[in-house]
Amino acid sequence: MELIESVVGAVNTVLWDYALLFLLVATGIYFTVRLGFIQIRKFGEGMRRLFGNFSLSGKKAGKDGMSSFQALTTAIAAQVGTGNITGCATALYSGGPGAIFWMWLSAFFGMATIYSEAVLAQKFRTTDADGHVTGGPLYYIRAAFRGKFGKFLSGFFAIAIILALGFMGNMVQSNSISDAFYTAFGVPHLAVGIVVAVIAAFIFLGGVRRIASFTEKIVPVMALFYIVGSLIILCINRANLLPALQSIFVCAFDPQAMLGGALGLTMREAMRYGVARGLFSNEAGMGSTPHAHAMAQVKRPQDQGIIAMMGVFIDTFIVLTLTALVILSSGLLEPVTGALKGTPLAQAAFNTAFGPFGNAFVAICMFFFAFSTIIGWYFFGEVNVKALFGKGAVKVYALLVVVFIVIGSMQKVDLVWNLSDMFNGLMVLPNLIGLLALSGLVARITRGKEETHKLS
Structure with a gap:
C-alpha cells in the first residue's frame, strides 16, 4: 500500500506541479491568441445569452438534448464544487494571497480553452443507438486521430474520466459533505452519506431529463445563496476589504511583502498553488464540461462556446473570489493561526461574522456545491460508460456510484483523494492533444468558415 501511495504521489507531483501547470496555461494562451482574445470580444454577448436564456423551469430535456442554459447549469454544477471553498482556502494557506491573482490569470486564459472544448463538442456530437444526442471529448479525439491511435487515446480518456469523476x-465530494455536516451539526458521517446517496440515486434514475431539471433549478439558487452570504460578510468586514485586495496584487509578485515573509512563501509557490487550484476548480481544459455543452440545442457550435466561457467566469471570478475575500478580510490568514487550512479555515472565516451560524452556512453551501458536482460528474461518466460498454452498463455504473458515495462519506482516505487527483490529471492529457490537433477547425468555426454541425 505504501508503494502505491508513493507512486501515486510522485505521478501527481509531476502532473499537477509541473506538466499540467504549464500545458493548461500554455493551451489557454494559445487559443486566446489564435481566437483573437475571444473571452474579451464575446464577453458581452456571453452575458446577454446567459441572462437571456435564464429559466428555473425550461423545456424538458430529452432525446434531442437540452437547452443552452440547462447545458451551462449542468457544466457549472460540476465546476462549482468543493474547490470553491476548500480548494480556495488551501491555495491561500499554501500560496498566500497572491495565489488568487494567478487563479484569475489562469481562468482568463481558461475561458478560451473551454470555448474551444464546447465548440468541438457541438461540432462532433452524434446520436447513440437509441437516437439520443450525445458528445464529448471521446468523440472529437476520435475525429482528430483516425485508426488505432484515436481509439486508444479516446478510450484512455473515457476510462480516466469514469474513474476520476x-x-x-x-x-x-461525499466526504466533503459529511465532514461539513459533522462539524456543523454533529450528524454521523454514514447517515449523511446514505441520505446523499438516496437523493443522488433518485436523480440518476431519471436520466438526462431529471439531471437537467435539477441543475437548472439548484445551480442559480445555490450560487445566489452563497453570493449573498459572502457579500453580507464583506459588508461587515468592509474596513479590511481594500487591504485584502491589495494583498492579492502585492503578494502575487512579492509574497514576502506581507504575511508571506513570515510564512516563507515565494512567487513560485503563489503561482503554483494559484494556477493548480484554479484550474482544478473551473475545469477548463480537463474535458469534463464538454459532455454537457454537446447536448445544448443551439444554431451554431460557437454559440455554446460563448456561453461556456461564462461558466469559468462565474466559478472563478465570482464564487471563488468571494471565498478568498471573506478569508482575507477575516484576518485569519496569519502566521499565529496558520494551522487553519482547507474547510476549517473557510468555516472560521465565516464564523468571525456569522458566529456559530458560520459553520452551518459553510455546511449548507458545501452540501449544494458538492452534491451538484456529484450529479454533474455522474452524468459525464455515464456518457463515457455508454460509449464504451453500451446502454446496459449504465445501471451497473449508477449502482456503483451510489455505493462509492456511501463509502466515501464515512472516512477520508488520502489514497482515494490522491488517486482522484491523478486520474483527473491523466484525463487532461488526451483532451489537450485532441484540442490542439483540432485548433485550426476551432478557428475556422469561430470565423464562420466551417459549416454548421450535423448529427450522425
Whole structure:
C-alpha cells in the first residue's frame, strides 16, 4: 500500500506541479491568441445569452438534448464544487494571497480553452443507438486521430474520466459533505452519506431529463445563496476589504511583502498553488464540461462556446473570489493561526461574522456545491460508460456510484483523494492533444468558415 501511495504521489507531483501547470496555461494562451482574445470580444454577448436564456423551469430535456442554459447549469454544477471553498482556502494557506491573482490569470486564459472544448463538442456530437444526442471529448479525439491511435487515446480518456469523476471524485465530494455536516451539526458521517446517496440515486434514475431539471433549478439558487452570504460578510468586514485586495496584487509578485515573509512563501509557490487550484476548480481544459455543452440545442457550435466561457467566469471570478475575500478580510490568514487550512479555515472565516451560524452556512453551501458536482460528474461518466460498454452498463455504473458515495462519506482516505487527483490529471492529457490537433477547425468555426454541425 505504501508503494502505491508513493507512486501515486510522485505521478501527481509531476502532473499537477509541473506538466499540467504549464500545458493548461500554455493551451489557454494559445487559443486566446489564435481566437483573437475571444473571452474579451464575446464577453458581452456571453452575458446577454446567459441572462437571456435564464429559466428555473425550461423545456424538458430529452432525446434531442437540452437547452443552452440547462447545458451551462449542468457544466457549472460540476465546476462549482468543493474547490470553491476548500480548494480556495488551501491555495491561500499554501500560496498566500497572491495565489488568487494567478487563479484569475489562469481562468482568463481558461475561458478560451473551454470555448474551444464546447465548440468541438457541438461540432462532433452524434446520436447513440437509441437516437439520443450525445458528445464529448471521446468523440472529437476520435475525429482528430483516425485508426488505432484515436481509439486508444479516446478510450484512455473515457476510462480516466469514469474513474476520476464517477467513482473516486464522487467519493471525495461525499466526504466533503459529511465532514461539513459533522462539524456543523454533529450528524454521523454514514447517515449523511446514505441520505446523499438516496437523493443522488433518485436523480440518476431519471436520466438526462431529471439531471437537467435539477441543475437548472439548484445551480442559480445555490450560487445566489452563497453570493449573498459572502457579500453580507464583506459588508461587515468592509474596513479590511481594500487591504485584502491589495494583498492579492502585492503578494502575487512579492509574497514576502506581507504575511508571506513570515510564512516563507515565494512567487513560485503563489503561482503554483494559484494556477493548480484554479484550474482544478473551473475545469477548463480537463474535458469534463464538454459532455454537457454537446447536448445544448443551439444554431451554431460557437454559440455554446460563448456561453461556456461564462461558466469559468462565474466559478472563478465570482464564487471563488468571494471565498478568498471573506478569508482575507477575516484576518485569519496569519502566521499565529496558520494551522487553519482547507474547510476549517473557510468555516472560521465565516464564523468571525456569522458566529456559530458560520459553520452551518459553510455546511449548507458545501452540501449544494458538492452534491451538484456529484450529479454533474455522474452524468459525464455515464456518457463515457455508454460509449464504451453500451446502454446496459449504465445501471451497473449508477449502482456503483451510489455505493462509492456511501463509502466515501464515512472516512477520508488520502489514497482515494490522491488517486482522484491523478486520474483527473491523466484525463487532461488526451483532451489537450485532441484540442490542439483540432485548433485550426476551432478557428475556422469561430470565423464562420466551417459549416454548421450535423448529427450522425
